[in-house]
Amino acid sequence: xxxxxxxxxxxxxxxxxxxxxxxxxxxxxxxxxxxxxxxxxxxxxxxxxxxxxxxxxxxxxxxxxxxxxxxxxxxxxxxxxxxxxxxxxxxxxxxxxxxxxxxxxxxxxxxxxxxxxxxxxxxxxxxxxxxxxxxxxxxxxxxxxxxxxxxxxxxxxxxxxxxxxxxxxxxxxxxxxxxxxxxxxxxxxxxxxxxxxxxxxxxxxxxxxxxxxxxxxxxxxxxxxxxxxxxxxxxxxxxxxxxxxxxxxxxxxxxxxxxxxxxxxxxxxxxxxxxxxxxxxxxxxxxxxxxxxxxxxxxxxxxxxxxxxxxxxxxxxxxxxxxxxxxxxxxxxxxxxxxxxxxxxxxxxxxxxxxxxxxxxxxxxxxxxxxxxxxxxxxxxxxxxxxxxxxxxxxxxxxxxxxxxxxxxxxxxxxxxxxxxxxxxxxxxxxxxxxxxxxxxxxxxxxxxxxxxxxxxxxxxxxxxxxxxxxxxxxxxxxxxxxxxxxxxxxxxxxxxxxxxxxxxxxxxxxxxxxxxxxxxxxxxxxxxxxxxxxxxxxxxxxxxxxxxxxxxxx
Amino acid sequence: xxxxxxxxxxxxxxxxxxxxxxxxxxxxxxxxxxxxxxxxxxxxxxxxxxxxxxxxxxxxxxxxxxxxxxxxxxxxxxxxxxxxxxxxxxxxxxxxxxxxxxxxxxxxxxxxxxxxxxxxxxxxxxxxxxxxxxxxxxxxxxxxxxxxxxxxxxxxxxxxxxxxxxxxxxxxxxxxxxxxxxxxxxxxxxxxxxxxxxxxxxxxxxxxxxxxxxxxxxxxxxxxxxxxxxxxxxxxxxxxxxxxxxxxxxxxxxxxxxxxxxxxxxxxxxxxxxxxxxxxxxxxxxxxxxxxxxxxxxxxxxxxxxxxxxxxxxxxxxxxxxxxxxxxxxxxxxxxxxxxxxxxxxxxxxxxxxxxxxxxxxxxxxxxxxxxxxxxxxxxxxxxxxxxxxxxxxxxxxxxxxxxxxxxxxxxxxxxxxxxxx
Numbered sequence: 001x002x003x004x005x006x007x008x009x010x011x012x013x014x015x016x017x018x019x020x021x022x023x024x025x026x027x028x029x030x031x032x033x034x035x036x037x038x039x040x041x042x043x044x045x046x047x048x049x050x051x052x053x054x055x056x057x058x059x060x061x062x063x064x065x066x067x068x069x070x071x072x073x074x075x076x077x078x079x080x081x082x083x084x085x086x087x088x089x090x091x092x093x094x095x096x097x098x099x100x101x102x103x104x105x106x107x108x109x110x111x112x113x114x115x116x117x118x119x120x121x122x123x124x125x126x127x128x129x130x131x132x133x134x135x136x137x138x139x140x141x142x143x144x145x146x147x148x149x150x151x152x153x154x155x156x157x158x159x160x161x162x163x164x165x166x167x168x169x170x171x172x173x174x175x176x177x178x179x180x181x182x183x184x185x186x187x188x189x190x191x192x193x194x195x196x197x198x199x200x201x202x203x204x205x206x207x208x209x210x211x212x213x214x215x216x217x218x219x220x221x222x223x224x225x226x227x228x229x230x231x232x233x234x235x236x237x238x239x240x241x242x243x244x245x246x247x248x249x250x251x252x253x254x255x256x257x258x259x260x261x262x263x264x265x266x267x268x269x270x271x272x273x274x275x276x277x278x279x280x281x282x283x284x285x286x287x288x289x290x291x292x293x294x295x296x297x298x299x300x301x302x303x304x305x306x307x308x309x310x311x312x313x314x315x316x317x318x319x320x321x322x323x324x325x326x327x328x329x330x331x332x333x334x335x336x337x338x339x340x341x342x343x344x345x346x347x348x349x350x351x352x353x354x355x356x357x358x359x360x361x362x363x364x365x366x367x368x369x370x371x372x373x374x375x376x377x378x379x380x381x382x383x384x385x386x387x388x389x390x391x392x393x394x395x396x397x398x399x400x401x402x403x404x405x406x407x408x409x410x411x412x413x414x415x416x417x418x419x420x421x422x423x424x425x426x427x428x429x430x431x432x433x434x435x436x437x438x439x440x441x442x443x444x445x446x447x448x449x450x451x452x453x454x455x456x457x458x459x460x461x462x463x464x465x466x467x468x469x470x471x472x473x474x475x476x477x478x479x480x481x482x483x484x485x486x487x488x489x490x491x492x493x494x495x496x497x498x499x500x501x502x503x504x505x506x507x508x509x510x511x512x513x514x515x516x517x518x519x520x521x522x523x524x525x526x527x528x529x530x531x532x533x534x535x536x537x538x539x540x541x542x543x544x545x546x547x548x549x550x551x552x553x554x555x
Numbered sequence: 556x557x558x559x560x561x562x563x564x565x566x567x568x569x570x571x572x573x574x575x576x577x578x579x580x581x582x583x584x585x586x587x588x589x590x591x592x593x594x595x596x597x598x599x600x601x602x603x604x605x606x607x608x609x610x611x612x613x614x615x616x617x618x619x620x621x622x623x624x625x626x627x628x629x630x631x632x633x634x635x636x637x638x639x640x641x642x643x644x645x646x647x648x649x650x651x652x653x654x655x656x657x658x659x660x661x662x663x664x665x666x667x668x669x670x671x672x673x674x675x676x677x678x679x680x681x682x683x684x685x686x687x688x689x690x691x692x693x694x695x696x697x698x699x700x701x702x703x704x705x706x707x708x709x710x711x712x713x714x715x716x717x718x719x720x721x722x723x724x725x726x727x728x729x730x731x732x733x734x735x736x737x738x739x740x741x742x743x744x745x746x747x748x749x750x751x752x753x754x755x756x757x758x759x760x761x762x763x764x765x766x767x768x769x770x771x772x773x774x775x776x777x778x779x780x781x782x783x784x785x786x787x788x789x790x791x792x793x794x795x796x797x798x799x800x801x802x803x804x805x806x807x808x809x810x811x812x813x814x815x816x817x818x819x820x821x822x823x824x825x826x827x828x829x830x831x832x833x834x835x836x837x838x839x840x841x842x843x844x845x846x847x848x849x850x851x852x853x854x855x856x857x858x859x860x861x862x863x864x865x866x867x868x869x870x871x872x873x874x875x876x877x878x879x880x881x882x883x884x885x886x887x888x889x890x891x892x893x894x895x896x897x898x899x900x901x902x903x904x905x906x907x908x909x910x911x912x913x914x915x916x917x918x919x920x921x922x923x924x925x926x927x928x929x930x931x932x933x934x935x936x937x938x939x940x941x942x943x944x945x946x947x948x949x950x951x952x953x954x955x956x957x958x959x960x961x962x963x964x965x966x967x968x969x970x971x972x973x974x975x976x977x
Contacts, residue, residue, distance in 0.1 A: 330775070
């Protein structure tokens with residue numbers, strides 16, 4: 001983005017004040033040396049995801065604030081964007097995007113339409129010191145997810161007053177202060193801090209505001225609200241009763257649907273729809289509307305089954321209750337008998353559909369642009385639902401036989417391919433699940449023939465398990481113990497934004513058993529995990545010398 | 556315990572959502588389609604291009620005119636004619652220069668509404684013997700022979716206008732067909748077809764009904780730009796546009812068992828496609844699509860008026876035709892009622908080529924799949940105004956655009972040259 005002549009000095013002013021004021025403490029070699037002398041330790045820095053950013057702006061200011069921007073690409077690690085977010089920085093072009101977006105948000109928030117509902121006070125002059133402080137203090141805390149330090153607050157107040165003085169306009173100055181908050185690393189990144197426990201000078205515990213942030217983003221996918229921040233400020237979160245009170249409040253809120261949705265978007269890699277393409281000559285029904293609708297169908301199904309009805313998580317592999325719209329009905333080749341934009345629908349038995357993974361979304365996402373892909377489907381099922389990633393193929397594999405989609409069936413081509421001993425070890429594990437789904441083409445349309453040949457959808461797993469078709473696969477997955485244990489692992493990893501350690505094995509096993517005892521209910525799983533000490537466990541990043549042995553503090 | 560959950564999206568109202576049910580088993584069979592293309596059934600007799608000579612039009616399409624000479628022949632001076640036709644002339648606008656084209660009749664009468672005030676300059680018709688359509692009168696000794704050898708094809712509309720540039724060309728390639736089908740496919744209107752039968756074999760059933768209905772739902776295009784099949788369309792009850800055809804099927808071909816009067820949505824300027832003695836001949840193709848003809852005797856004067864009301868000067872200039880010659884040609888070739896004198900024949904045999912894709916057609920309230928062909932006219936709201944031309948947003952009077960803001964207007968007494976303007 002090219003900065004305008006007007007923007008450059010504004011940007012320079014804001015940035016100068018911003019960095020002069022910030023207490024942001026990236027883990028540099030210099031700071032590491034200082035750690036032994038401090039009682040505050042930055043243990044993780046995670047960049048906000050796009051949905052977290054959007055939800056935060058909506059909740060802090062107003063749903064009416066429009067956010068028109070292209071966000072920096074995210075990165076998936078260990079199967080989750082949440083883990084990847086702890087490894088992301090900000091490019092210069094990305095910062096320009098954030099800066100432009102911050103200016104846009106400031107203009108809207110303090111513009112004529114929203115100003116009245118947002119402002120905590122009415123300025124009495126172009127320079128109104130008290131009113132500026134009230135505004136910066138209130139919204140700084142919500143955006144930084146902790147109270148501003150005196151230096152941070154003073155810097156923004158000075159920025160606002162300088163701007164107001166030059167423009168002789170209170171709100172012109174305040175916009176600069178708000179913009180500086182919105183481009184601050186403390187807002188764009190979730191900075192997690194550990195502190196020395198009050199109980200022991202040799203123990204670190206997660207800072208209460210960092211606890212609140214973990215809770216809020218897990219349950220609501222947004223910044224902590226004032227109540228949660230107050231609980232952090234008062235120390236209530238350190239007490240069992242205070243923590244449970246907040247968990248109960250968060251889980252009973254309608255906003256939990258967004259938290260669970262955000263988790264499944266991450267875990268199921270639903271973000272992949274943004275880049276999905278299909279060959280229009282092979283799949284003429286595919287267009288952007290179908291792509292968007294397929295994504296929405298997955299979310300509606302999850303929402304209805306797991307949240308609204310509090311269902312058994314494993315039923316996502318067998319339940320055929322879903323929602324369709326006119327575009328999806330055409331791809332499923334069923335009539336759309338509703339005048340609403342979306343309508344509840346249950347696939348009939350003879351549709352061979354079996355749960356979420358046989359919907360258009362996964363079937364088209366886990367396929368090639370012009371063909372289905374049993375291998376890709378199998379890999380994704382193992383990776384997403386069983387936490388079993390598959391290594392990349394060797395660089396010298398001859399794919400020509402597999403890629404000739406004009407002859408025979410994909411199954412036949414894959415079996416030929418698997419005659420290569422170097423390929424069979426992985427394909428023997430990944431492909432059977434995908435082969436069972438071959439009655440759905442690369443767009444998820446039902447078929448029984450490929451190139452005029454009947455498609456065999458029987459499958460035999462490497463452990464000898466046998467099933468037939470999507471419904472057989474659905475039942476198999478429903479009852480496979482790896483399914484709930486993987487979900488527990490993912491919820492935990494998503495919440496703490498880290499891969500589980502070896503030492504967490506027993507903990508995860510206990511949580512999996514608890515998950516089963518609670519009827520595999522996802523909301524209960526969130527509550528249980530958020531109630532455990534492991535969720536707030538402090539891990540000192542490699543290379544940082546702490547001044548004592550690090551011990552997790554039980555809230 | 557979660558007490559209530561906000562819907563994920565703001566456009567989903569879960570309490571209002573209806574539970575859909577799969578298609579119920581039908582006592583008789585039903586097939587349904589959406590018309591994705593319909594155009595005049597004009598056989599193209601050349602091998603390539605759209606204007607080349609062929610068996611239909613040995614001289615190719617009707618020749619282009621020298622409009623300056625046309626105006627001179629109508630009584631304008633060469634200077635006036637050149638002024639009116641000069642593209643650089645600022646007064647050659649739809650409200651002045653072009654409009655003056657209308658006033659070339661006797662005593663500068665408006666030729667569009669008084670075509671007989673202008674001599675018949677001749678419109679070359681089709682001279683080949685191959686034509687498409689339906690044998691409307693059952694007489695195999697009259698009419699064209701179809702491309703597949705069927706004799707007696709009645710399509711005098713094609714014989715009369717088939718060499719007109721706008722309406723000549725290979726299937727889907729004439730400019731007239733492209734213009735209106737593009738509009739239809741982009742949402743201007745939608746017609747659906749429902750076929751239902753009482754027998755056990757849809758391909759051979761003596762008791763079939765075919766219904767043509769309007770739909771409020773747009774067609775949807777896929778990634779390749781073509782209309783996508785299998786979408787769902789509601790029936791929109793309409794007081795005028797509906798056609799119900801008793802028929803039978805034989806080896807998958809649907810043919811009328813008795814002629815009817817039908818009014819369909821015209822893929823042309825007239826909008827009203829009224830057909831007397833209307834019949835159908837449609838094939839249910841193995842790929843699920845439907846293709847064939849709707850034919851009948853069509854009143855020719857509304858068709859002529861359609862071109863006039865689409866702005867006569869524009870039609871003439873863009874399609875290379877003199878509208879009075881079209882008028883004379885239609886009047887001379889009209890063939891219905893057959894028993895009437897030629898001057899009293901108000902209708903002309905006509906055929907529309909229809910291509911339709913498989914689609915789901917549901918009741919007007921979308922509550923169920925249509926299971927039987929019936930009339931929905933009783934459910935239709937009253938028409939609030941007569942069907943109007945395509946250009947209802949501008950004022951067209953007698954074939955020309957009227958702009959009351961202008962001081963100088965076209966007309967019999969208009970001063971043409973600027974030096975003569977006050």
